[in-house]
Amino acid sequence: MKKTLEPPSRTATFLAAMQRWRGRRHAAAVPRLDLLPCIPVVAANIVTLAAPAAFRETLLQLVAAANERILISTLYLQDDDAGREVLAALYAAKRARPEVQIAVFVDWHRAQRGLIGKAASTGNAALYADMAARLGPGVPIYGVPVQKRELLGVMHLKGFVIDGAVLYSGASINDVYLHRHQRYRLDRYHLIESRPLADSLAALMTDVLRPDAAVRRLDTVSRPGTASLHQAIVKLRRILAASSYPTAAGAMIGNEQVGITPLLGLGSRANPLNSVIVQLIESATQRLVVFTPYFNLPGPVRRALDEKIRQQCRVTIVVGDKTANDYYIPADQPFSTIGALPYLYEANLRRFCKTHQNAVDQGLLDLHLWCHDHHSFHLKGLLVDDDYALLTGSNINPRAWRLDLENGLLIHDPHRRLLEQHRVEIERILAHTRRLDHHQGLDGIETYPLPAQRLLKRLARTRADRLVNQVL
Structure with a gap:
């Protein structure tokens, strides 16, 4: 007998509303970017x-x-x-x-x-x-x-x-x-x-x-x-x-200087690092570059990116291919549950690309997958227009957003003194990437190893994939 999906419970609806409210709070956690105290360097x-x-x-x-x-x-x-x-x-x-x-x-x-x-x-x-x-x-x-x-x-x-x-x-x-x-x-x-x-x-x-x-x-x-x-x-x-x-x-x-603001962040409420990440995305007018090792974006980041794409800001996201994920298990090795994570992240990316396929086609959204032989990818941070950069250890995922103690260095470069360094860094990173032109350019779940297929289908059926995304 075919099962039908039940509508979200009142509790789920309430929690979703709370999450949206908390997302709005991030923007008020710290002053505007140009008002942040900084250390001239x-x-x-x-x-x-x-x-x-x-x-x-x-x-x-x-x-x-x-x-x-x-x-x-x-x-x-x-x-x-x-x-x-x-x-x-x-x-x-x-x-x-x-x-x-x-x-x-x-x-x-x-x-x-x-x-x-x-x-x-x-x-x-x-x-x-x-x-x-x-x-x-x-x-x-x-x-x-x-x-x-x-x-x-x-x-x-x-x-x-x-x-x-x-x-x-x-x-x-x-x-x-x-x-x-x-x-x-x-x-x-x-x-x-x-x-x-x-x-x-x-x-x-x-x-x-x-x-x-x-x-x-x-x-x-x-x-x-x-x-x-x-x-x-x-x-x-x-x-x-x-x-x-x-x-x-x-x-x-x-x-001849830049301003550097060291940031600390812990927890989902009034987190200065999280707030700055959202503000950086919202402040972009021409170009935004996001590095993240695991494509598992927190809700506030996802919504801010959606809005930037809608505003026709040029957005580049660089993420590791599933084979460059540190949890990836090659086909010739025994599979374990943790090895399903790269496939879960790829499924997230496929949905994101499908949602924004028009922006990809128009060249407004560039999704780059990094892969270099048997090496792995763990880049984090943002570049905004030509005057802001964020160096951080945060993976910009729900776990970093809500659970871990994180820090970062916000660089304000109003005189464009680091522009050439950023350009060289991006070129060096993109040398081992391919641009994702279509969501069908990613493997479908039917091509995954059978243990990964079974696990992802079971998670999706019980909606537990959302919970897994929140803690890993």
Whole structure:
């Protein structure tokens, strides 16, 4: 007997209305873009790095030359060759100059588990404790629990503060992000020489995170259980939701300068980073470029993009092909549930392209799929007209929007000093993309591996695909 779909319940209708209301609140969370306080930075002191290998080399060079401080914030520092290389460099810097302040901040939960789909393990924390036992306590590694469980939110802050420089990327530290062996995961990489910006990012790590009762050392075998930290975690989340990076108001951007506003974001309400992302999209008049690794847009972003396309603003979205997704499982390997995610994201993209097929045909909407051999794609951020750019670790998906602790650097470039760097960066990225001319240019569900087909059909039948999109 054929089943019929029931109309949405009152609860579902109410929740949808609340989501629309919350989306409208984002625009009021922070002042207008041109009124945001910023840190003036000489444009010549900003360098866009070309590739993961350059990112790794620059990081190691900065660490080796550090005289004052090395503060690192990243989702994880992996127990692999790249992770051990970075940790060894930190210990070497401490031995060479004991007065250098060193601290690493990673997600508490992620550090204490193995990789998804792999055998259970004690996680990266075992490496931290082992190196501390062998080499001494000079490189403290702190676990930051944003929520009681990893599924409900992680510490996704990015940024390497080394003396008066900021090395910013959405990349974490492992073999693939740092192109330690044959494969790489592409992100964006920027080196910014600015003492005030470095001080601003450092302040959150040293003044807010490090002294908090919920933030505990991971480089020791005697760690408290997460359950014992539950009350402290709730308090930390409230503190972080109300925190911001210190910046002085009233700064003017000189002719050879850009203005940089560091942004912090946590939760769906009054989130400054989310608000700026929506405002950036809404402010675009000529050209908008969006980078996202997973095509799973939050509602406010989707609606703002829909409106820009309707206004005939030129919109370019660069996303990874499903085979360039870090969850993609090749056909010759055993399939697991997590391997359905790239297909779910591709189905989202197919629907988006179908909805805006006229704009694609007219050249107003350019959808680019990145694919380069067996490498993967993890770019994030926005470029708006020729005067705004956002560097961020946020994946611009519902999870980043609602659950994770995120940050970003908003660059205001009224004198177009970084225009050439942006052009070169885009050309380099697009060199490995293909433009999607039609929604039928993407594989249909009938071509997917049978386990992925069954799972996606079951999710769609129960409407659980919407829930999955919200948490992954």
